[in-house]
Amino acid sequence: MSHEKLIYIHPAPVRVWHWLNAAGIVLLVVTGFQIRYAEILNLMPLKDSVSLHNFTGFGVIAAYFLWLFYYLSTGKIIIYFPDPSTFVAKAVKQVKFYGYGIFRGEPNPHVMTPENKFNVLQQKAYLGIMFVLLPAQMISGVFLWKVKGYSDYIHLLGGIRIIDTIHVLFFFFFTSFLVVHCYLATLGHTPLAHFKAMITGYEEHH
Amino acid sequence: MKNLIPTIGIGLAVALACLAAAPMAGAASIENSECFACHSDEGLTRSATEGMNHSRMSEQLFIDETQFNHSVHHNNGIGCVDCHIDITKLDYKQDLPHKKQLDLVNCTMCHEESSNAFKDSVHMKIRGKGITMNCNACHEYHYATRQEALSVTDRTNNGCTKCHNPYQSHDWLPQKNEHFSFVECVVCHVPEAPRHIRLSFFDLMTNKFYSSQEILKILGISESEFRLLLDTDKDDIINVKEFENLELILRQKNVHAIFHAELVAKMHPSVHKINRGQAERDCKTCHSANSPYFDAVTLVLAKDDGSSDHFQVDRAVLESFSLRHFYALGGTRIKLLDKIGFLLLAGGFSVVLGHLAVRIATIPLRRKNAYEAEQSSMQEEVSR
Incomplete structure (x- = not known):
């Protein structure tokens, strides 16, 4: 491995956000399961899991604003927006790669650069997650944290049952996504390559 | 017929209860209006009576008749002297037509079960610390209303x-x-x-x-x-x-x-x-x-x-x-959400495990392809 093959893809603020967010999401998933299935799970007392869930939730919200501030202030937010004119063709290529080419050892059709680190499928997925699902999860979480305090907004949105349903469905989605995300991260040139890159900031170019 | 027996039983119980209550109600033929003749005066306080009254309950001796008439006791036909049983007659020749110091009202007369429960509560036990808490503290004798409809x-x-x-x-x-x-x-x-x-x-x-x-x-x-x-x-x-x-x-x-x-x-x-x-x-x-x-x-x-x-x-x-x-x-x-959640998780795990299985199964294929690619690149180099 030579240094010429290393590309600085993940700047420090992104890495800090990523790992804060990752730790937060894992804690939220664990405490979330404990809260919803208190009669089955005994990982920790329910009141502690609620407190930890709330505390972690605000940590993830803070990390989100770190992410948002960094990407907006640097203008790099654009990397989350796929080019509509080439999206379909690139998406088909990427799907073919994940579903077929990768098993044959073919190279990834998307070449990662600091300006364009996501493939189109990642762009589309992260766009939805970062701009719709995560904000919805954060807002619904804050409402559930202070049901009485936000009762006017909750009533306006159809009631606590609706807010909870959104929060729970997205909770399951994020849990499922976490599993898939961790697996996809093993699809680098070695299973740990992308994990290392998210620590050092450098992706190895092959 | 089966339903008739309990009905008769309840009827008899009600009749007996009425008979038992009758002496209490009839103990004094004093109408509420007689009490309110004085106690509807807002200025009626213990101090205003210049020590004539020795009430231990409160300074205020005024009873809001309208509010009293909405009370659960009034609505159930309980009059003033049904609770203030030590007032058996009013002597209008006196400035104060009844005793200077009335006995404390004994709610247990009617609310025996509640009273027994209360006796076994922290609110009774605090009497040992010199704090006296009675029914009035929560229920306001004269204005007690039914609680069941309250939020x-x-x-x-x-x-x-x-x-x-x-x-x-x-x-x-x-x-x-x-x-x-x-x-x-x-x-x-x-x-x-x-x-x-x-x-x-x-x-x-x-x-x-x-x-x-x-x-x-x-x-x-x-x-x-x-x-x-x-x-x-x-x-x-x-x-x-x-x-x-x-x-x-x-x-x-x-x-x-x-x-x-x-x-x-x-x-x-x-x-x-x-x-x-x-x-x-x-x-x-x-x-x-x-x-x-x-x-x-x-x-x-x-x-x-x-x-x-x-x-x-x-x-x-x-x-x-x-x-x-x-x-x-x-x-x-909602249990349906659990089922949807399970499907989402199962979907995620299935994709991962399925892909991983194919990835593992195709390791030989990738090795073969990599070997062939290496061979072909070596041949190209040799031919150059």
């Missing part, structure tokens, strides 16, 4: 929060405000007291509860017709479908009513048996599927006198989208 807020304001500030304690309790708003104190503090989820009509536009009369007027039906409208299958339980029907009818009438749900104690003597260290502190008792706290659900039509009509509701309503404005974490969760 959690009104119940706690009329009782516990007169002395206790719940926010100064309960530091262990997450979401204090939510608990204090939706759960009556005694539900946790007297775990053995019967309780129910009380559903009532609430207007989001005016932020007020609908009274029985208002709802019946909107629906254009009488009190007896309400049950028929609600319980279409006549099984005495309002199921999810019937609940949804009611919602639909309200929507058709353009009523902005929601069903406000609270966890409250039923009116039962045992609610007086509050003791230190006996409160429910295990969150799981409430916040888990099939919690007994949600077994009893009642739709309440509140009446002006504080009483209410109760309609039993199927617990499934709490665990459905029919009730959109109440959710007790975990306890009333």
Whole structure:
């Protein structure tokens, strides 16, 4: 491995956000399961899991604003927006790669650069997650944290049952996504390559 | 015939109770109006009587007759001297027509079960510390009203929060405000007291509860017709479908009513048996599927006198989208969401495991392709 093959893809603020967010999401998933299935799970007392869930939730919200501030202030937010004119063709290529080419050892059709680190499928997925699902999860979480305090907004949105349903469905989605995300991260040139890159900031170019 | 025997029994019991009560009521043929001749005077205080009266209860001797007439005691035909039994006659020749110092009213005469429960409570035990707390502290003898139609807020304001500030304690309790708003104190503090989820009509536009009369007027039906409208299958339980029907009818009438749900104690003597260290502190008792706290659900039509009509509701309503404005974490969760969640998780794991399996199975293929590519690149180099 030579240094010429290393590309600085993940700047420090992104890495800090990523790992804060990752730790937060894992804690939220664990405490979330404990809260919803208190009669089955005994990982920790329910009141502690609620407190930890709330505390972690605000940590993830803070990390989100770190992410948002960094990407907006640097203008790099654009990397989350796929080019509509080439999206379909690139998406088909990427799907073919994940579903077929990768098993044959073919190279990834998307070449990662600091300006364009996501493939189109990642762009589309992260766009939805970062701009719709995560904000919805954060807002619904804050409402559930202070049901009485936000009762006017909750009533306006159809009631606590609706807010909870959104929060729970997205909770399951994020849990499922976490599993898939961790697996996809093993699809680098070695299973740990992308994990290392998210620590050092450098992706190895092959 | 089977039903006749208990009916006769109840009839006899009522008759005997009336006979037993008769001597008490007849002990003094003193009308309330005679008492109010003096006690409706707002200026009537102990100090104003210049020591003539030795009341130990309060400085104020004025009784608001209007408010008294709305009290549960008055509504049940209990007159002043039925409680103040030591007043057997009024001597109008005297400035003060009765004793200077009346005996304390003994609520136990009628409320024996409640009294027994109270005697075994922390509120009785504090007498050992020199603090005397009697029924009046919570119930206000002269203005006691029926509590069953009251919301959690009104119940706690009329009782516990007169002395206790719940926010100064309960530091262990997450979401204090939510608990204090939706759960009556005694539900946790007297775990053995019967309780129910009380559903009532609430207007989001005016932020007020609908009274029985208002709802019946909107629906254009009488009190007896309400049950028929609600319980279409006549099984005495309002199921999810019937609940949804009611919602639909309200929507058709353009009523902005929601069903406000609270966890409250039923009116039962045992609610007086509050003791230190006996409160429910295990969150799981409430916040888990099939919690007994949600077994009893009642739709309440509140009446002006504080009483209410109760309609039993199927617990499934709490665990459905029919009730959109109440959710007790975990306890009333919708099971369908669990199934959807399981499918989402199963989908995620299936994709990962499936892809991983193919990845592992195709390792030889990739090695072969890599070897062939290497060979071909070496041949190219050699040919150059």
